[in-house]
Amino acid sequence: MASVSADGEAPTLLVCVHHLSPAAPKILENGVVCVNVLREDQSYISEAFAGRFKDELGDKFECTEWVTLANGTPRVADPLVAFECRILSAERVGTHHVLLCAVDDTHSARIGSPLIYANRSYGSSRRIEAPRSMRGVLNGEGSSSMSAVSTPSARSSCPR
Numbered sequence: 612m613a614s615v616s617a618d619g620e621a622p623t624l625l626v627c628v629h630h631l632s633p634a635a636p637k638i639l640e641n642g643v644v645c646v647n648v649l650r651e652d653q654s655y656i657s658e659a660f661a662g663r664f665k666d667e668l669g670d671k672f673e674c675t676e677w678v679t680l681a682n683g684t685p686r687v688a689d690p691l692v693a694f695e696c697r698i699l700s701a702e703r704v705g706t707h708h709v710l711l712c713a714v715d716d717t718h719s720a721r722i723g724s725p726l727i728y729a730n731r732s733y734g735s736s737r738r739i740e741a742p743r744s745m746r747g748v749l750n751g752e753g754s755s756s757m758s759a760v761s762t763p764s765a766r767s768s769c770p771r
Contacts, residue, residue, distance in 0.1 A: 622714035624694055627707040635708055639701055644712060645684040648692040649726040651735035656687065657726065686718065691725055693718040 624646060628635045638644050649656055658664060659674035668674060676688035686693045696712035703709075727734045742748045 622694075623699070624696060624712045624714060626696070626710040626712055628710065629707055630703060631706075638698070638710070639708065641683065642698045643682045643684050644696050644698065644710070645680060645686045646694040646696060646712075647687045647690040648694075649687070650689075650691045650720070650723040651726050651733075653687070653690075653726055654733045657728065657733075680716075682715070689720065690718065691720050691723045 626644060626646060628638060647656075653675070655664075656675050659668060659671045662671070664671075664674065672685065677685045678688050680686050680695050682695060682697070684695065686695070694712075694714045695716040695718075697715055699711045699713050701708055701710045724736050727736060
């Protein structure tokens, strides 16, 4: 599942669910979904739902504690953030159901960092100091994550 936000009168999420997911027909039939944003120490939940522990778990929901929300959807008991949503519209696009969902309620932890999955591995966020000047970045000073900007080809595309 993937999700993004959209602005409007009320908070809205765009959620994509693979059409072969066992949860897809239930989500569509019920018209509600809970989007859980996991903490950096909860990769085991992601792994369980990806099917990597299917030999160890009879049901992937056994991987953690859950609470049932007022609309009947399950929510991870201690996520970083959770969005309780009502489906406004759903359309099958290719291999996924694309859902536009109104956010009816949220749950937020007081502390924690999000679990990030990119390039086939998990990571966590870290604070990045903003560069103090563009000239410093172009000269290779400042944030190491910006060092690629100081290459000759990148310099020629930056306004001076």
